[in-house]
Amino acid sequence: MNDMNELDNYVRAVTRRLELDPTVHYQVAREVREHLEDAAEEARERGCSDEDSVRAALKAFGDADDLAEQLWQANRQRMRLRALAIWAGRLVLVPLAVVAAVGIGFTTVRSFATALGWLSSLDGFHVPSWAPRFAAEGPVPKPGLSEEQLRLFRLLDEKLEHARALVKERPGDPLLHAHYVRLLSEQALGKKATEQQRQEWTEALARGKQLEPDNAIYNYLEAAFLMERGTEAQKDAGLPYEVLPPEHAVGIADQGKQTKQNRGVRLTVKDPQALDAALAQVRDGLRKPHCTLHVGEVMALRASLRRTPRTLADELRNIAENAAVLIPHTSPLRSLAERLPGAAVWLAEQGRHEEAVWLAGVMARPGAQVAADANSLIELLVGHAMATVAEAQAPALYKSLGMPERAASARAEYERDELAWRAARHPGGDQDLGQLLMQRAGVLLCMLVPAGTTPEGLRPMLGPYRTLEHIELERLALALTLVPLVLVALVLAASAGWALLRYRSPDRSPKLLFIGWRRLAGVILLGVLVPAVAYWAWTRWAPWNSLQYGINYVLARRMIEMSAAVAAIFCAVLALSLRSAAKRCIEAGIEGVPTGVFNPLRRPVGVLASTCAALVIGAFVALAAEAGGADRRDSIIAALGSAALVVSVLFMAWQVRHASGTYRPAREWLGRAAVPMAVAVGVAAALSAAPAWTRFLWGEPMALALILTVGAAAILTTVALVERAATRPPDEQRGHACRAVVRSALPVLAACIAVLSLAAGMWLNRVDARYARAAEKTSLMRSEIDMTAFARYQKEVQEAVRQWTPPPPHP
Amino acid sequence: MDFDSNLVKGSTAPIVLRLLQERPMYGYEIVKLVNQRTGGRLEWREGSLYPCLHRLEGQGYLLSRWEAAPSGKRRKYYHITPKGEAELAHRVREWREFSASLNVLLLGTTGP
Numbered sequence: 001m002n003d004m005n006e007l008d009n010y011v012r013a014v015t016r017r018l019e020l021d022p023t024v025h026y027q028v029a030r031e032v033r034e035h036l037e038d039a040a041e042e043a044r045e046r047g048c049s050d051e052d053s054v055r056a057a058l059k060a061f062g063d064a065d066d067l068a069e070q071l072w073q074a075n076r077q078r079m080r081l082r083a084l085a086i087w088a089g090r091l092v093l094v095p096l097a098v099v100a101a102v103g104i105g106f107t108t109v110r111s112f113a114t115a116l117g118w119l120s121s122l123d124g125f126h127v128p129s130w131a132p133r134f135a136a137e138g139p140v141p142k143p144g145l146s147e148e149q150l151r152l153f154r155l156l157d158e159k160l161e162h163a164r165a166l167v168k169e170r171p172g173d174p175l176l177h178a179h180y181v182r183l184l185s186e187q188a189l190g191k192k193a194t195e196q197q198r199q200e201w202t203e204a205l206a207r208g209k210q211l212e213p214d215n216a217i218y219n220y221l222e223a224a225f226l227m228e229r230g231t232e233a234q235k236d237a238g239l240p241y242e243v244l245p246p247e248h249a250v251g252i253a254d255q256g257k258q259t260k261q262n263r264g265v266r267l268t269v270k271d272p273q274a275l276d277a278a279l280a281q282v283r284d285g286l287r288k289p290h291c292t293l294h295v296g297e298v299m300a301l302r303a304s305l306r307r308t309p310r311t312l313a314d315e316l317r318n319i320a321e322n323a324a325v326l327i328p329h330t331s332p333l334r335s336l337a338e339r340l341p342g343a344a345v346w347l348a349e350q351g352r353h354e355e356a357v358w359l360a361g362v363m364a365r366p367g368a369q370v371a372a373d374a375n376s377l378i379e380l381l382v383g384h385a386m387a388t389v390a391e392a393q394a395p396a397l398y399k400s401l402g403m404p405e406r407a408a409s410a411r412a413e414y415e416r417d418e419l420a421w422r423a424a425r426h427p428g429g430d431q432d433l434g435q436l437l438m439q440r441a442g443v444l445l446c447m448l449v450p451a452g453t454t455p456e457g458l459r460p461m462l463g464p465y466r467t468l469e470h471i472e473l474e475r476l477a478l479a480l481t482l483v484p485l486v487l488v489a490l491v492l493a494a495s496a497g498w499a500l501l502r503y504r505s506p507d508r509s510p511k512l513l514f515i516g517w518r519r520l521a522g523v524i525l526l527g528v529l530v531p532a533v534a535y536w537a538w539t540r541w542a543p544w545n546s547l548q549y550g551i552n553y554v555l556a557r558r559m560i561e562m563s564a565a566v567a568a569i570f571c572a573v574l575a576l577s578l579r580s581a582a583k584r585c586i587e588a589g590i591e592g593v594p595t596g597v598f599n600p601l602r603r604p605v606g607v608l609a610s611t612c613a614a615l616v617i618g619a620f621v622a623l624a625a626e627a628g629g630a631d632r633r634d635s636i637i638a639a640l641g642s643a644a645l646v647v648s649v650l651f652m653a654w655q656v657r658h659a660s661g662t663y664r665p666a667r668e669w670l671g672r673a674a675v676p677m678a679v680a681v682g683v684a685a686a687l688s689a690a691p692a693w694t695r696f697l698w699g700e701p702m703a704l705a706l707i708l709t710v711g712a713a714a715i716l717t718t719v720a721l722v723e724r725a726a727t728r729p730p731d732e733q734r735g736h737a738c739r740a741v742v743r744s745a746l747p748v749l750a751a752c753i754a755v756l757s758l759a760a761g762m763w764l765n766r767v768d769a770r771y772a773r774a775a776e777k778t779s780l781m782r783s784e785i786d787m788t789a790f791a792r793y794q795k796e797v798q799e800a801v802r803q804w805t806p807p808p809p810h811p
Numbered sequence: 812m813d814f815d816s817n818l819v820k821g822s823t824a825p826i827v828l829r830l831l832q833e834r835p836m837y838g839y840e841i842v843k844l845v846n847q848r849t850g851g852r853l854e855w856r857e858g859s860l861y862p863c864l865h866r867l868e869g870q871g872y873l874l875s876r877w878e879a880a881p882s883g884k885r886r887k888y889y890h891i892t893p894k895g896e897a898e899l900a901h902r903v904r905e906w907r908e909f910s911a912s913l914n915v916l917l918l919g920t921t922g923p
Binding site: 014027028030031032034035038039060061062063067070071073074075077078586587588589591 | 837838839842856857858859861862863865866869876877884885886887
C-alpha cells in the first residue's frame with residue numbers, strides 16, 4: 001500500500017504542472033503510471049521485493065522535479081492551444097448556437113403570429129390571444145429614403161391625426177387631401193359626431209372641390225352627408241320594385257326569367273333644405289368626368305415607401321392594410337345610392353314632378369362613375385351595387401310618374417347591366433380554374449382569389465404565394481428540429497456541469513476532448529448537410545416534387561417529407577456527435593466508454609418503449625386529423641409520419657440518457673415514484689391509443705387484442721426500464737467515461753446547431769424574400785380587377801359613362 | 812560506460828523516430844528495445860523519453876493513440892507520420908556527415 005502511495009505521489013509530483021489542463025494531465029499521468037507499473041512488475045518478476053521494485057522503477061524514471069519541468073516545457077504549447085480553443089468554443093460557438101437557434105425559433109413563432117394577426121384584420125378569423133403580442137413589427141421603410149420621404153412614410157397610415165398633419169404640411173396635394181377626407185369620413189358620419197367634427201368635414205369637402213374641380217367624389221360625399229342629416233330612411237312595402245333573384249336561387253341558366261320583389265326606401269324629410277342642397281351637390285357631381293378618392297394611388301404611394309416584403313407575413317400585412325384602406329369611404333356612397341330613389345318618390349309626392357323625373361333618370365349615374373374609376377374590386381363592387389339599386393327602382397318610379405315606356409326601357413337597362421355583371425362573375429373555364437385552385441394555389445390564394453378570376457389572371461400569382469406557404473412550413477420544421485436539439489444540448493450541458501461540480505479531482509472530473517477538425521467536418525457534413533441537401537433535392541428537383549402543389553393539396557406528403565428530414569437530422573446529429581466523442585475518448589485512453597450505444601439492434605427495450613409512445617401520439621394525431629376534416633388516407637399518413645418522428649426522437653432521447661450514465665439521485669427517485677406512475681401512464685396511453693389505431697387499420701374487432709398487446713408491452717417496458725435503472729450497481733469507470741463522452745460531444749452539437757440554424761435560416765430568408773417580392777408585384781390592388789373578367793365589365797361601364805349625355809337639368 | 816548526458820539528450824529524438832519507423836510502440840516498449848539493442852550501455856533516464864515523445868508529437872512527427880496491447884492492457888501507442896519520416900531521413904543524413912567530420916578530426920580516419 002505504501003509502495004502505491006509512493007508511486008501516486010511520484011506521478012502527482014511529475015505531472016503537477018500540467019493540472020491546468022485536466023485532459024492533458026489525465027493522459028500524461030496515466031501514461032507515466034502505466035510505465036512505472038510495467039517497470040515495477042518486471043522488477044518483481046526478476047525477484048525483487050514490492051518495495052524495491054517500485055523504488056527501482058522510480059529511480060530509473062529520473063528526478064521528479066527535473067521531469068516535471070521537462071514535461072511542462074514539452075506540453076506547454078499544446079496546452080495553450082487547447083486552452084485557446086476551449087475558450088473560443090465557450091465564448092463564440094456555444095452562445096452562437098444558442099442565439100441562432102433561439103432566434104430561429106422566435107422568428108418562426110413571430111412570423112406565424114404576424115400572419116395570424118394580419119389575417120385577423122381581414123375579417124372573420126379567430127386569432128389566439130398571444131398572437132398580437134408577437135406581431136409587434138409594423139411596416140418598415142424602404143432603405144435610402146430622404147428625410148421628407150421618411151416623414152411621409154411615418155405619417156401615411158390609417159390615423160386621422162397623421163393625415164391631418166400631412167394636409168397641413170402639403171395643402172395643395174390632392175392625393176393626400178383625398179386620404180385625409182377618407183379617414184375623416186369615418187368620424188364625421190358617425191352617429192356620435194360632434195358639431196366641430198362635422199364642421200371640419202364640410203370644410204375638407206369644400207377644399208377638395210377647390211383642389212379637384214373635375215372630381216365628383218366630394219360632391220357625392222357631401223350629398224350623402226346632407227341626406228343623412230336631413231332625412232330618415234325606412235324600407236316601405238308600399239314602394240315595391242322588382243329585381244332579378246340571386247343566381248343561386250334560380251340557377252345561372254334561368255337568370256332573367258324570374259323576378260323577386262324588394263321594398264323601396266321611403267324618406268321622412270326633417271330638413272327639406274338639406275335635401276335640396278344634397279340634390280344640388282348630386283347635380284354638380286354629375287357634370288364632372290372623374291369620381292375617385294385616389295385609394296389606388298395612395299396604396300401605390302405607400303408601397304413605394306415601404307420595404308419590399310421579405311416574408312409571407314410582410315405580404316399579408318400589406319394585403320390587410322390595403323383592405324383597410326378601401327372600406328371607410330364606400331359606406332356613405334352606398335347610403336347616398338339607397339336614398340336617391342326615396343328622394344325621387346318624395347319629390348313626386350311633393351308635386352315636383354319634373355325634378356322627380358330628372359332624378360329617376362340620373363340616380364344610377366354616381367354608381368357608374370364610382371365603378372368606372374374603381375381601382376379595386378371592392379370599389380367596383382360598391383359602384384355596381386350603387387348603380388343597380390337605383391336602376392332596379394327606376395321602372396317602378398317611372399310607372400308611378402305615369403311614364404310606362406320609360407319604365408320598360410329602364411327595366412331593360414337594369415337587366416342588361418345586372419346580367420353583364422353576373423356574366424363577369426362566371427367567366428367560363430370554371431373547371432380549369434377549380435383544378436388550378438385546388439391543386440396549385442395553396443390556402444392563402446384560395447382565400448384571396450375573388451369571384452370572376454380567370455385562369456390566365458390567376459397564373460402569375462400561383463408560384464409566389466404557394467412557395468411562400470411552403471417556406472413557412474419549412475421554417476416551422478426547422479424550428480422543430482432545432483428546439484429539441486437545443487433542449488438535448490442543454491440537458492447534456494446541465495448533466496456535464498453537475499458532474500464538473502461533483503467530481504472535482506483531476507482524475508475523476510469529466511474530460512473535454514476535441515474530436516478533431518476532420519471529424520467535426522464529417523459530423524456536420526453527414527449529420528446536417530447531407531440530409532438537408534437530400535431533402536432540398538427531393539422537394540425541389542424531383543419531377544414529382546411537392547412544391548408544385550399547394551399545401552392544402554399535399555399536406556400529408558409534406559408532413560412525411562418534413563418529418564423524415566427532421567428525424568434524420570436530429571438522429572444523425574446526435575448519434576454522430578456522441579459517437580465521434582466516444583471514439584475520441586477511447587483514443588485518449590479513457591476506460592469504460594460504452595460501445596454500440598447508438599445501435600438500435602442492441603437496445604430493443606428503448607425501441608419498444610419509443611414505439612409504444614409513438615403509437616399513442618400517432619393515434620391522437622390521426623384522431624385530430626380526422627376531426628379536422630382530413631380523409632382516412634390523409635389521417636393515416638399524418639399519424640404514421642408523426643409516429644415515425646416520435647419513435648426516432650424518443651429513441652434518441654433514451655439513448656442519450658443511457659449514454660450519459662445514471663446518477664444516484666435520479667435512481668432513488670425512480671425507485672420510489674416512477675414505477676406506479678409509469679404503469680398508470682402506460683395503461684392509460686395504451687387504452688386510449690389502441691382503439692384509434694385498430695379502427696383506422698383493421699376495424700373494431702381487432703381492438704381488444706391490440707389493447708391487451710400494447711398495454712402489456714407498455715407496462716412491461718416501463719417496469720423493465722425502471723427496474724434496470726434502479727438495480728444496476730454504480731459503475732464508476734463507465735460513469736466517468738460517459739461523462740467525458742457527453743462533455744466532449746457538447747461542442748460538436750453546438751457546432752451542428754449553429755451551422756444548421758445559420759445555413760438553413762439564411763437560405764429560407766433568401767428564398768422567402770425572393771418569392772415575397774414576386775408576390776407583392778402581383779398583388780397590387782389594381783391587379784385584383786385585371787386578373788378577373790370584371791376588367792371587361794369595367795371597360796363597358798367606362799364606355800357607358802363616357803357616352804352618357806346628362807338630361808336637361810331641372811329648373 | 813556512462814555517456815555524456817548532453818550527447819544522450821541530443822540523440823534521443825532520432826533514436827525514437829528510427830525505432831518507431833519499424834512499428835508503432837508505447838513508451839516502455841521503446842525503452843526496453845533501446846536497452847536490449849545497446850546492451851544497456853545507453854543508460855537512458857526513462858522519464859526523459861516522454862517529454863521527447865510529447866515534443867515530437869507536438870511538432871507533428873508522431874501521432875499517438877490508445878490501443879489494446881497484446882497483454883490486453885490499453886497503452887498509448889506512438890506512430891510515425893510522413894513528416895516524421897522526412898525528419899528522420901534529415902537527421903540520419905546530418906548524423907552521417909557530422910560523424911564523418913568527427914572521425915576525421917578525432918581519429919584521423921575518413922570511415923567509422
